[in-house]
Amino acid sequence: MSRHADRVARLRAILRKQQLDALIVTSLTHLQYLLGFTGSHGIGIIGRRTAAFITDSRYQAQGARQVRGARRFITQRPLLEAIAEHRCLSRVTTVGFESHHITFQQYRVLRRTFPRVTFIPTTGVVEQLLYVKDPVELTALRAAMRITDQVFEEIAGLIRPGMREKDVAAEITYRHRLHGADGDAFEPIVASGERGSLPHARAGDRVLRHGDLVTLDLGCTVKGYHSDLTRTVALGRTTRKMREIYGVVREAQAAAIDAAHGGMLARELDAVARNVIAGAGFGDAFSHSLGHGLGLNIHERPRVSALSKDTLVPGCVVTVEPGIYLPGWGGVRIEDDILLTATGCTVLTAAPRDLLVL
Amino acid sequence: MSRHADRVARLRAILRKQQLDALIVTSLTHLQYLLGFTGSHGIGIIGRRTAAFITDSRYQAQGARQVRGARRFITQRPLLEAIAEHRCLSRVTTVGFESHHITFQQYRVLRRTFPRVTFIPTTGVVEQLLYVKDPVELTALRAAMRITDQVFEEIAGLIRPGMREKDVAAEITYRHRLHGADGDAFEPIVASGERGSLPHARAGDRVLRHGDLVTLDLGCTVKGYHSDLTRTVALGRTTRKMREIYGVVREAQAAAIDAAHGGMLARELDAVARNVIAGAGFGDAFSHSLGHGLGLNIHERPRVSALSKDTLVPGCVVTVEPGIYLPGWGGVRIEDDILLTATGCTVLTAAPRDLLVL
Numbered sequence: 283m284s285r286h287a288d289r290v291a292r293l294r295a296i297l298r299k300q301q302l303d304a305l306i307v308t309s310l311t312h313l314q315y316l317l318g319f320t321g322s323h324g325i326g327i328i329g330r331r332t333a334a335f336i337t338d339s340r341y342q343a344q345g346a347r348q349v350r351g352a353r354r355f356i357t358q359r360p361l362l363e364a365i366a367e368h369r370c371l372s373r374v375t376t377v378g379f380e381s382h383h384i385t386f387q388q389y390r391v392l393r394r395t396f397p398r399v400t401f402i403p404t405t406g407v408v409e410q411l412l413y414v415k416d417p418v419e420l421t422a423l424r425a426a427m428r429i430t431d432q433v434f435e436e437i438a439g440l441i442r443p444g445m446r447e448k449d450v451a452a453e454i455t456y457r458h459r460l461h462g463a464d465g466d467a468f469e470p471i472v473a474s475g476e477r478g479s480l481p482h483a484r485a486g487d488r489v490l491r492h493g494d495l496v497t498l499d500l501g502c503t504v505k506g507y508h509s510d511l512t513r514t515v516a517l518g519r520t521t522r523k524m525r526e527i528y529g530v531v532r533e534a535q536a537a538a539i540d541a542a543h544g545g546m547l548a549r550e551l552d553a554v555a556r557n558v559i560a561g562a563g564f565g566d567a568f569s570h571s572l573g574h575g576l577g578l579n580i581h582e583r584p585r586v587s588a589l590s591k592d593t594l595v596p597g598c599v600v601t602v603e604p605g606i607y608l609p610g611w612g613g614v615r616i617e618d619d620i621l622l623t624a625t626g627c628t629v630l631t632a633a634p635r636d637l638l639v640l
Numbered sequence: 641m642s643r644h645a646d647r648v649a650r651l652r653a654i655l656r657k658q659q660l661d662a663l664i665v666t667s668l669t670h671l672q673y674l675l676g677f678t679g680s681h682g683i684g685i686i687g688r689r690t691a692a693f694i695t696d697s698r699y700q701a702q703g704a705r706q707v708r709g710a711r712r713f714i715t716q717r718p719l720l721e722a723i724a725e726h727r728c729l730s731r732v733t734t735v736g737f738e739s740h741h742i743t744f745q746q747y748r749v750l751r752r753t754f755p756r757v758t759f760i761p762t763t764g765v766v767e768q769l770l771y772v773k774d775p776v777e778l779t780a781l782r783a784a785m786r787i788t789d790q791v792f793e794e795i796a797g798l799i800r801p802g803m804r805e806k807d808v809a810a811e812i813t814y815r816h817r818l819h820g821a822d823g824d825a826f827e828p829i830v831a832s833g834e835r836g837s838l839p840h841a842r843a844g845d846r847v848l849r850h851g852d853l854v855t856l857d858l859g860c861t862v863k864g865y866h867s868d869l870t871r872t873v874a875l876g877r878t879t880r881k882m883r884e885i886y887g888v889v890r891e892a893q894a895a896a897i898d899a900a901h902g903g904m905l906a907r908e909l910d911a912v913a914r915n916v917i918a919g920a921g922f923g924d925a926f927s928h929s930l931g932h933g934l935g936l937n938i939h940e941r942p943r944v945s946a947l948s949k950d951t952l953v954p955g956c957v958v959t960v961e962p963g964i965y966l967p968g969w970g971g972v973r974i975e976d977d978i979l980l981t982a983t984g985c986t987v988l989t990a991a992p993r994d995l996l997v998l
Contacts, residue, residue, distance in 0.1 A: 340840050381745040386737070386761055389744045403744055452817035459810035469823065482698050 285418055286318050287351050292411055293328055303374035304329040305407060306365075306392070309383035311578045312408040314506055318348045325361045326352065327370045334370040336361050362391045371396055378404040412577055413584070414597035419507060419577060420621065423599055426463065426502050426509035427619055427630045433457040433500060434513060434633045441640060443492045443517055447472040450498070451485035458502040467501030467508040467580050478514070478612035481570055481605060492518040495612050501580065508580045510601050511631050512617030515638045524614075527564070527606050528637045531614045534558035534604040535635070538572065542620055542627040544596030548586045551594060555604040564606045573601035576619055598622045599630070643776055644676050645709050650769055651686055661732035662687040663765060664723075664750070667741035669936045670766040672864055676706045683719045684710065685728045692728040694719050720749045729754055736762040770935055771942070772955035777865060777935060778979065781957055784821065784860050784867035785977055785988045791815040791858060792871060792991045799998060801850045801875055805830040808856070809843035816860040825859030825866040825938050836872070836970035839928055839963060850876040853970050859938065866938045868959050869989050870975030873996045882972075885922070885964050886995045889972045892916035892962040893993070896930065900978055900985040902954030906944045909952060913962040922964045931959035934977055956980045957988070 293316060297305060307326035313319050317326055317335055321344050324337035333352035337345050342356050357364035365371055379392065381403035392401060415423065436457055441450055454470040473483035474496040490496060494517045501510040514531075516524060534555040541554045552572040559568045571587030576599045584592030586600050594600065603617030616635060620627040651674060655663060665684035671677050675684055675693055679702050682695035691710035695703050700714050715722035723729055737750065739761035750759060773781065794815055799808055812828040831841035832854040848854060852875045859868040872889075874882060892913040899912045910930040917926045929945030934957050942950030944958050952958065961975030974993060978985040 340838075379744070381748065382743055384744050385740055386742050386744055386747045387739040387763065389747075390739065390761065403748065405745065448817060448820075452814050455817065456810050456814035459806060459813065462806075465827065 284350065285416065286316060289316050289411060290328060290333060290351065293408065294330060296407055296410070297328070297330060297378070300378065300404070300407070301376065302378040302402060302404070303376050304371065305378040305404065306362075306380070306384075307408065308380050308388065309408065311506070312380070312383070315408065315412060315578055317352055318350070319345060320348065320506060321345070323361070325365075327365060329374065334365075334368065336364050336368065336370075360391065362388055363395055366395050371399060374399065376400045376402060378402045378407065380407070381405055409583060412579075412582060413575070414595055415577060415599055415621070420599075422505040422507035423509070423577065423619075424630060426467070426504040426507050427511070427632075429458060429461045429463050429502050429504065430500055430509040430511045431632045432461055433502070434498065434511060437498060437500075438515060438638055438640060441490065441496065441515065441517070443490050443494075445490050447474055447477075447485040447488050447490070450490070450496075454498070454500045458500075463502035463504055464506075465503055467503050467510060471497065471499035471512075473497045473613070476610055476612050478614070479607040479609045481607055481613070481615070490517060495524055495614065497613060497615055499615070499617065506578050508576055508578075509631070510576055510580065510617060510619055511633060512603055512615045513633055513638070514614045514616065515640055517640055520637065520639055523611075525637065527608075528614050530559060530562040530564060531604050531606055531616050532635060532637075535602055535616045535618070538602050538604070539618070539620060539627065539629060542594065542602070542622060544594060544598075544622040544624045546594050548584045548590040548592040548594050548600075549588055551602075552586050552588050552590070555602070556588065559604060559606060567606045567608055568604060569607060570605065573603050573617075575600050594622045596622050596624045642708065643774065644674060647674050647769060648686060648691060648709065651766065652688060654765055654768070655686070655688060655736070658736065658762070658765070659734065660736040660760060660762070661734050662729065663736040663762065664720075664738070664742075665766065666738050666746065667766065669864070670738070670741070673766065673770060673936055675710055676708070677703060678706065678864060679703070681719070683723075685723060687732065692723075692726065694722050694726065694728075718749065720746055721753055724753050729757060732757065734758045734760060736760045736765065738765070739763055767941060770937075770940060771933070772953055773935060773957055773979070778957075780863040780865035781867070781935065781977075782988060784825070784862040784865050785869070785990075787816060787819045787821050787860050787862065788858055788867040788869045789990045790819055791860070792856065792869060795856060795858075796873060796996055796998060799848065799854065799873065799875070801848050801852075803848050805832055805835075805843040805846050805848070808848075808854075812856070812858045816858075821860035821862055822864075823861055825861050825868060829855065829857035829870075831855045831971070834968055834970050836972070837965045837967045839965055839971070839973070848875060853882055853972065855971060855973055857973070857975065864936050866934055866936075867989070868934055868938065868975060868977055869991060870961055870973045871991055871996070872972045872974065873998055875998055878995065878997055881969075883995065885966075886972050888917060888920040888922060889962050889964055889974050890993060890995075893960055893974045893976070896960050896962070897976070897978060897985065897987060900952065900960070900980060902952060902956075902980040902982045904952050906942045906948040906950040906952050906958075907946055909960075910944050910946050910948070913960070914946065917962060917964060925964045925966055926962060927965060928963065931961050931975075933958050952980045954980050954982045
């Protein structure tokens with residue numbers, strides 16, 4: 283059975299359990315996962331035995347190449363209206379739709395077009411399939427992470443006082459592409475000096491200075507799969523406080539990576555890192571969760587936070603990214619991506635984790 | 641009155657006309673337009689007399705700096721649930737929401753949280769305000785277009801046989817940022833040789849060859865406003881057929897720019913270019929519409945197509961982008977951005993329009 287056929291079979295098992303005759307797949311990410319389609323406009327209708335895929339003429343050739351195991355239709359009309367035209371829902375009564383991935387307007391079109399169908403809002407149906415990565419997915423994730431490691435190494439070689447944060451971000455984006463990524467996984471974060479205290483700072487006009495700490499948070503996509511790496515580097519010299527705080531974050535991350543194993547609760551892993559940081563007196567300065575799942579989405583399940591109810595099943599890929607942020611001073615974050623195994627974890631990113639003074 | 645206050649006042653006039661007590665603004669683009677907020681997470685509630693803005697703690701400082709004329713609230717909960725907490729809808733009965741910009745799941749949260757409110761799906765309410773650009777918007781649009789003109793000039797200087805399409809795309813992205821853009825307006829299109837026949841081809845692994853035509857479609861954003869420019873260039877030499885087809889597209893575009901004026905129907909402008917191309921025998925090879933509105937969105941009203949019912953009001957900004965696509969041979973597209981005036985139009989992009997042989 284092909285990998286997409288296997289995924290569709292697992293989806294069908296869920297449909298049976300939830301007593302749905304079909305699921306309308308409007309998330310493009312889910313469409314890629316289930317049917318292999320990577321274009322920007324399409325929907326899938328996965329029934330208990332049949333499957334259909336609808337796109338427009340721009341994607342006719344691409345759809346024919348990528349999508350197997352589903353009837354393919356081309357339309358010039360809004361995709362949801364085209365379902366009727368092609369009778370993709372003609373023999374069903376109870377149909378699920380992805381309530382997080384459909385606009386209210388699209389829902390209205392469905393209701394109007396199929397007055398006799400009972401539509402059931404669903405959440406998390408395909409998402410639960412994404413949880414554990416298969417070997418093909420891991421290959422793409424590793425490829426993305428290898429490129430990001432390489433780009434970090436190059437950035438470490440070129441970053442210097444006098445550059446603007448924006449210039450560094452432009453180099454990251456450029457180099458991700460040159461090394462074969464499809465693009466950035468997210469807008470690169472380059473937060474220098476006191477701006478390092480903003481965990482989500484975008485790269486701005488601030489000019490890097492001798493003596494700055496600079497937090498670089500970068501990632502790319504390969505075949506839709508995301509990498510996510512953060513390093514904090516020092517320009518020219520470090521103070522005792524910088525070294526102390528870096529050491530605490532480094533230790534918190536190492537403790538979490540040491541403790542991580544398949545089957546543990548995600549919140550237990552969060553606690554391992556959080557306890558190290560709190561024990562050093564910086565508990566309030568670690569203001570976000572330890573990490574998040576990573577795959578076709580830059581943020582997906584499992585959540586690795588103090589409130590998470592998720593379990594770190596073997597085969598999950600998550601980030602481990604503790605940080606300390608001190609307003610007016612700056613911040614340190616160190617982030618790697620790990621694959622959970624039955625007995626521990628494999629760290630997938632390889633950039634050096636000790637404080638680089640450049 | 642500040643520019644945002646003026647926009648909110650014009651929205652309130654529409655609310656009165658549509659008998660809505662308030663509009664819940666979930667589109668981030670619309671939130672920027674109405675309240676000036678440029679972050680990635682927030683909602684607005686614009687009532688007849690009051691306004692509220694809700695975001696999370698990441699955007700507390702940014703919200704305080706950017707958003708005037710609305711009460712500001714910070715929440716850690718889902719934004720729509722926080723509306724109740726802050727009593728932003730406590731005295732209203734009929735509330736519009738943006739049905740194209742809200743997920744079904746968000747709609748459910750609204751319904752559940754406010755069982756006594758009548759929610760009315762709306763379409764196109766804020767969109768109609770975006771139609772005509774004000775001077776501040778035009779300044780940002782011109783800034784984006786100037787950067788893209790500059791990047792095209794640089795790309796024309798460096799493009800050469802042996803580069804991959806992807807390498808050219810990486811240069812475009814890099815240079816947009818270096819010149820101060822926030823980022824690309826869209827994934828740059830670099831379509832060479834026979835790939836030029838795909839109007840929406842992404843840059844791929846194809847290596848540019850002596851004798852290729854190469855279509856470059858690029859744009860950036862400045863303060864949220866988009867530029868959009870296409871040029872087709874020749875590498876090294878041209879054939880008679882290339883020059884003929886380029887000439888037809890060039891003439892079609894010039895005719896449309898000559899004919900454009902405020903008050904005309906958008907479909908009349910489409911017809912001007914389409915008639916030139918059809919008259920030269922390539923009618924079937926111009927397979928898309930002539931253009932689209934441009935502003936805070938890369939595609940917005942008015943549509944400039946054969947079926948459009950929109951009018952080109954003075955103050956609109958639209959693209960004019962005729963093309964000829966011949967499967968197996970390649971394609972030519974020339975695209976500029978114009979501002980409609982009462983008596984004609986101003987071309988906002990300045991890259992040379994004659995065929996460049998590089």
